[in-house]
Amino acid sequence: xxxxxxxxxxxxxxxxxxxxxxxxxxxxxxxxxxxxxxxxxxxxxxxxxxxxxxxxxxxxxxxxxxxxxxxxxxxxxxxxxxxxxxxxxxxxxxxxxxxxxxxxxxxxxxxxxxxxxxxxxxxxxxxxxxxxxxxxxxxxxxxxxxxxxxxxxxxxxxxxxxxxxxxxxxxxxxxxxxxxxxxxxxxxxxxxxxxxxxxxxxxxxxxxxxxxxxxxxxxxxxxxxxxxxxxxxxxxxxxxxxxxxxxxxxxxxxxxxxxxxxxxxxxxxxxxxxxxxxxxxxxxxxxxxxxx
Amino acid sequence: xxxxxxxxxxxxxxxxxxxxxxxxxxxxxxxxxxxxxxxxxxxxxxxxxxxxxxxxxxxxxxxxxxxxxxxxxxxxxxxxxxxxxxxxxxxxxxxxxxxxxxxxxxxxxxxxxxxxxxxxxxxxxxxxxxxxxxxxxxxxxxxxxxxxxxxxxxxxxxxxxxxxxxxxxxxxxxxxxxxxxxxxxxxxxxxxxxxxxxxxxxxxxxxxxxxxxxxxxxxxxxxxxxxxxxxxxxxxxxxxxxxxxxxxxxxxxxxxxxxxxxxxxxxxxxxxxxxxxxxxxxxxxxxxxxxxxxxxxxxxxxxxxxxx
Numbered sequence: 131x132x133x134x135x136x137x138x139x140x141x142x143x144x145x146x147x148x149x150x151x152x153x154x155x156x157x158x159x160x161x162x163x164x165x166x167x168x169x170x171x172x173x174x175x176x177x178x179x180x181x182x183x184x185x186x187x188x189x190x191x192x193x194x195x196x197x198x199x200x201x202x203x204x205x206x207x208x209x210x211x212x213x214x215x216x217x218x219x220x221x222x223x224x225x226x227x228x229x230x231x232x233x234x235x236x237x238x239x240x241x242x243x244x245x246x247x248x249x250x251x252x253x254x255x256x257x258x259x260x261x262x263x264x265x266x267x268x269x270x271x272x273x274x275x276x277x278x279x280x281x282x283x284x285x286x287x288x289x290x291x292x293x294x295x296x297x298x299x300x301x302x303x304x305x306x307x308x309x310x311x312x313x314x315x316x317x318x319x320x321x322x323x324x325x326x327x328x329x330x331x332x333x334x335x336x337x338x339x340x341x342x343x344x345x346x347x348x349x350x351x352x353x354x355x356x357x358x359x360x361x362x363x364x365x366x367x368x369x370x371x372x373x374x375x376x377x378x379x380x381x382x383x384x385x386x387x388x389x390x391x392x393x394x395x396x397x398x399x400x401x402x403x404x405x406x407x408x409x410x411x412x413x414x415x416x417x418x419x420x421x422x
Numbered sequence: 423x424x425x426x427x428x429x430x431x432x433x434x435x436x437x438x439x440x441x442x443x444x445x446x447x448x449x450x451x452x453x454x455x456x457x458x459x460x461x462x463x464x465x466x467x468x469x470x471x472x473x474x475x476x477x478x479x480x481x482x483x484x485x486x487x488x489x490x491x492x493x494x495x496x497x498x499x500x501x502x503x504x505x506x507x508x509x510x511x512x513x514x515x516x517x518x519x520x521x522x523x524x525x526x527x528x529x530x531x532x533x534x535x536x537x538x539x540x541x542x543x544x545x546x547x548x549x550x551x552x553x554x555x556x557x558x559x560x561x562x563x564x565x566x567x568x569x570x571x572x573x574x575x576x577x578x579x580x581x582x583x584x585x586x587x588x589x590x591x592x593x594x595x596x597x598x599x600x601x602x603x604x605x606x607x608x609x610x611x612x613x614x615x616x617x618x619x620x621x622x623x624x625x626x627x628x629x630x631x632x633x634x635x636x637x638x639x640x641x642x643x644x645x646x647x648x649x650x651x652x653x654x655x656x657x658x659x660x661x662x663x664x665x666x667x668x669x670x671x672x673x674x675x676x677x678x679x680x681x682x683x684x685x686x687x688x689x690x691x692x693x694x695x696x697x698x699x700x701x702x703x704x705x706x707x708x709x710x711x712x713x714x715x716x717x718x719x720x721x722x723x724x725x726x727x728x729x730x
């Protein structure tokens with residue numbers, strides 16, 4: 131369900147026509163040639179990709195590759211130095227109700243006096259001043275979305291007492307309750323055990339399909355996403371390669387992205403991206419393995 | 423007071439007819455309610471250190487006010503509000519930067535306090551200033567101060583009411599609040615102002631050094647027991663008032679037991695808070711035991727694994 135972009139939009143060659151979806155509706159998110167400089171350092175360099183309604187796109191890269199920056203640009207919290215971002219037909223802006231957001235590393239202490247349902251309610255109207263007015267409409271909206279993420283069972287539990295996977299589901303419900311067209315998640319699988327991560331991924335894939343929303347999820351390891359991800363944006367040193375998983379996660383594409391030889395190895399259904407041992411002598415890049 | 427006579431073993435003579443006691447009970451209650459409510463947000467925002475710093479900074483203000491012959495309350499307020507503004511201006515989002523900024527302002531203020539208290543002691547030839555500023559003056563407050571404290575309390579709580587939801591949202595996640603269009607810095611500044619007022623009020627009650635106890639203590643107890651924000655706020659306010667009144671009573675009665683020289687009110691209030699904090703730990707422990715016991719009765723895994 132992705133828009134066909136050129137597989138390596140921003141590497142070397144001048145970008146080809148982006149997002150030339152043949153006969154498709156406009157994508158929910160279209161990022162075109164976006165560059166960002168922070169403190170004199172170029173963090174993102176002509177990044178282009180798009181995500182369609184119902185699409186599940188993984189934003190893959192190691193720490194410091196620019197994943198969080200890219201998400202913050204899409205949220206309108208950082209102004210790009212160049213390029214264009216269109217979300218659901220409009221240009222980006224702060225407090226865009228079309229975008230749901232799950233930030234990374236939420237520290238919910240055990241003494242936080244909020245139940246899961248209170249947190250989801252804050253997702254609805256937490257940006258408004260004063261108290262919220264309880265109403266049957268508000269309550270049923272919260273109940274409905276808690277049910278959709280499978281959190282009904284612990285809806286009345288204190289949020290800080292829930293497991294990491296349960297908290298992540300509540301955060302997803304909190305992002306979904308404003309009925310966004312685009313859902314951004316920043317490293318939602320970090321700190322989750324393998325089974326919880328798989329459950330969260332499965333849940334997100336179901337939500338993308340059922341509610342017909344576009345999902346962009348950042349992760350340093352793409353393997354948990356392989357079963358559901360239909361589009362990859364692979365970031366390295368601020369540059370991006372985007373396309374279908376098969377187009378991007380290949381030895382030649384990623385070698386061009388990194389600027390030195392890397393090997394994409396498939397082992398028992400998992401993908402490993404490693405610097406090719408026999409080639410590293412010719413390159414002065416860090417040969418540390420990427421991926422799992 | 424119908425019950426007063428029969429309770430006489432508890433209330434030493436004159437407790438209910440003493441004007442200073444009336445003022446102390448009123449001021450203490452207002453300060454406790456405001457501190458308890460603001461304190462809930464102080465604890466969940468992880469800003470207990472900022473609250474403590476503000477109370478120490480207030481020491482400089484209170485001692486300066488004493489030196490020029492003004493009410494210490496105005497000194498506390500002036501210094502706390504300015505300090506809160508400075509902390510917000512130089513305060514950085516990262517906890518480490520915030521701690522450093524707070525620590526630097528704190529050190530400078532305590533130095534000033536040392537200077538002012540020294541001058542005050544020299545000029546008045548007593549240590550009255552030091553004891554008054556550092557450990558409170560609840561029995562020597564002028565009656566007119568109750569109105570001032572009430573106005574400040576209403577202002578502080580009005581800020582909390584207006585900022586209620588954005589404060590909660592940004593306590594859960596600064597990034598999320600930012601993305602939802604919350605003016606996070608403005609909300610943070612408004613909250614710090616409410617905090618500065620709350621700390622000033624409890625500084626008058628139990629002294630600048632101990633005012634954090636009234637801010638963080640009842641809130642910490644309430645957060646152990648309550649699951650919802652509204653309940654935590656009500657509980658913190660109630661615990662604060664109980665601690666203040668029971669502490670005031672013990673201090674008053676102790677003048678009789680101890681033959682003239684009673685214990686300081688601030689000591690009695692803080693002691694009650696500490697006892698309640700300890701008791702809340704016991705309650706939480708018992709609750710956990712009961713939960714474990716009932717979980718043991720139903721040995722099957724409580725939660726389905728499948729999502730779909």
